[in-house]
Amino acid sequence: xxxxxxxxxxxxxxxxxxxxxxxxxxxxxxxxxxxxxxxxxxxxxxxxxxxxxxxxxxxxxxxxxxxxxxxxxxxxxxxxxxxxxxxxxxxxxxxxxxxxxxxxxxxxxxxxxxxxxxxxxxxxxxxxxxxxxxxxxxxxxxxxxxxxxxxxxxxxxxxxxxxxxxxxxxxxxxxxxxxxxxxxxxxxxxxxxxxxxxxxxxxxxxxxxxxxxxxxxxxxxxxxxxxxxxxxxxxxxxxxxxxxxxxxxxxxxxxxxxxxxxxxxxxxxxxxxxxxxxxxxxxxx
Amino acid sequence: xxxxxxxxxxxxxxxxxxxxxxxxxxxxxxxxxxxxxxxxxxxxxxxxxxxxxxxxxxxxxxxxxxxxxxxxxxxxxxxxxxxxxxxxxxxxxxxxxxxxxxxxxxxxxxxxxxxxxxxxxxxxxxxxxxxxxxxxxxxxxxxxxxxxxxxxxxxxxxxxxxxxxxxxxxxxxxxxxxxxxxxxxxxxxxxxxxxxxxxxxxxxxxxxxxxxxxxxxxxxxxxxxxxxxxxxxxxxxxxxxxxxxxxxxxxxxxxxxxxxxxxxxxxxxxxxxxxxxxxxxxxxx
Numbered sequence: 001x002x003x004x005x006x007x008x009x010x011x012x013x014x015x016x017x018x019x020x021x022x023x024x025x026x027x028x029x030x031x032x033x034x035x036x037x038x039x040x041x042x043x044x045x046x047x048x049x050x051x052x053x054x055x056x057x058x059x060x061x062x063x064x065x066x067x068x069x070x071x072x073x074x075x076x077x078x079x080x081x082x083x084x085x086x087x088x089x090x091x092x093x094x095x096x097x098x099x100x101x102x103x104x105x106x107x108x109x110x111x112x113x114x115x116x117x118x119x120x121x122x123x124x125x126x127x128x129x130x131x132x133x134x135x136x137x138x139x140x141x142x143x144x145x146x147x148x149x150x151x152x153x154x155x156x157x158x159x160x161x162x163x164x165x166x167x168x169x170x171x172x173x174x175x176x177x178x179x180x181x182x183x184x185x186x187x188x189x190x191x192x193x194x195x196x197x198x199x200x201x202x203x204x205x206x207x208x209x210x211x212x213x214x215x216x217x218x219x220x221x222x223x224x225x226x227x228x229x230x231x232x233x234x235x236x237x238x239x240x241x242x243x244x245x246x247x248x249x250x251x252x253x254x255x256x257x258x259x260x261x262x263x264x265x266x267x268x269x270x271x272x273x274x275x276x277x278x279x280x281x282x283x284x285x
Numbered sequence: 286x287x288x289x290x291x292x293x294x295x296x297x298x299x300x301x302x303x304x305x306x307x308x309x310x311x312x313x314x315x316x317x318x319x320x321x322x323x324x325x326x327x328x329x330x331x332x333x334x335x336x337x338x339x340x341x342x343x344x345x346x347x348x349x350x351x352x353x354x355x356x357x358x359x360x361x362x363x364x365x366x367x368x369x370x371x372x373x374x375x376x377x378x379x380x381x382x383x384x385x386x387x388x389x390x391x392x393x394x395x396x397x398x399x400x401x402x403x404x405x406x407x408x409x410x411x412x413x414x415x416x417x418x419x420x421x422x423x424x425x426x427x428x429x430x431x432x433x434x435x436x437x438x439x440x441x442x443x444x445x446x447x448x449x450x451x452x453x454x455x456x457x458x459x460x461x462x463x464x465x466x467x468x469x470x471x472x473x474x475x476x477x478x479x480x481x482x483x484x485x486x487x488x489x490x491x492x493x494x495x496x497x498x499x500x501x502x503x504x505x506x507x508x509x510x511x512x513x514x515x516x517x518x519x520x521x522x523x524x525x526x527x528x529x530x531x532x533x534x535x536x537x538x539x540x541x542x543x544x545x546x547x548x549x550x551x552x553x554x555x556x557x558x559x560x561x562x563x564x565x566x567x568x569x570x
Contacts, residue, residue, distance in 0.1 A: 148313065
């Protein structure tokens with residue numbers, strides 16, 4: 001199969017109509033999501049994603065009506081049924097379907113939808129590096145929750161897309177500080193130190209970000225500073241890259257038309273990507 | 286009928302499953318909405334709502350594939366078919382259904398959904414006044430677009446609901462300035478001057494707000510200041526009220542537990558509500 005979907009307990013074709021117009025996910029964006037990558041028929045770092053999923057639901061007070069065991073089993077089922085070896089799994093949980101009022105309805109039965117697709121990691125982007133643009137971060141002040149209120153991210157990514165760039169680097173105008181990418185976390189390497197934005201309400205705690213900071217960087221003996229920095233500081237970096245489940249570790253070779261470092265993927269970036277691939281191999285092969 | 290819905294050209298029951306899980310409204314909140322009130326079988330101020338709808342779509346670059354005439358006709362049809370005399374009509378337009386990527390897909394066919402329900406204006410709230418709480422405005426920086434990315438509004442309204450209040454008054458922490466209500470525009474009357482937040486990216490240009498400023502206030506010879514003010518300034522007001530399609534002009538008699546004015550609906554507020562009702566009568570009866 002090329003793709004397979006799931007909705008509230010049943011496997012479906014992706015284009016089946018399963019959602020009511022008064023699903024709060026449809027009318028308020030009242031829901032959360034996760035996306036994982038499947039390598040060799042195995043879902044990488046699923047436990048970290050499930051943990052974050054629970055946190056997102058707790059923050060929005062969506063009742064957690066799925067045990068981790070169930071979500072894990074659905075992931076295994078969709079991989080098996082689709083027979084996809086290498087692909088991505090996206091799932092979201094919305095609060096419920098109810099007549100439209102802003103506050104939470106009394107009777108809440110969350111909806112779970114999921115799609116698995118064949119997809120390869122962009123290894124070409126990893127080899128050549130990508131171009132990025134700067135975009136004002138106009139999103140809400142709870143970017144730490146992985147919600148489906150994603151219009152700010154959508155508009156930033158569209159801006160990048162129109163400039164033939166692959167990612168938008170977001171910065172807050174009030175503070176002149178970079179937060180993250182439109183669908184990734186941003187890192188720079190400067191004088192052999194790894195810099196990235198600290199965990200707070202302005203960024204999502206990316207799973208790949210956590211793996212890099214907790215496992216890959218220590219392995220390389222690479223000092224890490226979790227501190228926000230300006231676009232100007234970023235432009236003076238030796239290396240720049242983004243992390244995400246679908247991009248893994250992907251070098252940025254230009255930002256807003258300015259070459260970063262030597263204009264080729266940096267050595268530290270490449271070593272981090274290699275260390276990440278070792279972890280993927282260990283868990284999935 | 287008590288309610289009737291519509292999806293992409295067909296009248297449906299509200300609980301029919303019509304939406305695909307990859308509708309971008311469901312996965313990104315990538316859509317816009319409008320809500321109108323029907324008095325005596327006639328939709329009040331529909332032209333203003335349709336104009337704002339077009340603006341929202343232009344701002345998000347959702348192709349406008351409906352003529353105003355069509356949207357007007359669908360409104361008339363749903364009123365006629367439902368046989369509802371007094372009620373509310375909600376409609377939303379999402380960008381399209383497409384495999385999930387952040388940037389806009391190439392082939393875009395927007396989806397239109399609509400629900401009409403019996404509902405009466407809360408005239409009890411207008412007579413007694415409502416209680417409001419203060420809530421930090423954590424929403425994105427394009428609140429001028431009426432999008433379905435509404436989690437910030439949802440969380441604020443829920444906060445009010447849990448405090449037995451009927452509305453949350455939002456303020457930006459950075460500036461200590463009130464913006465608007467969680468689903469309304471906020472006004473105060475102080476020394477016989479009407480104050481409200483100016484039109485910019487921090488608030489929605491409410492239809493009821495516009496009608497008040499353009500028609501009702503001039504009729505009463507009431508001076509208007511469109512200038513942002515702090516919660517402290519608001520607490521010292523003689524009167525406070527919110528405007529929205531469903532609340533019309535509704536007095537606030539306490540904010541965060543502090544009595545506003547005399548703790549009863551203010552005289553200017555009542556006059557503005559009367560002037561508004563005259564306009565409704567003129568257009569719909």
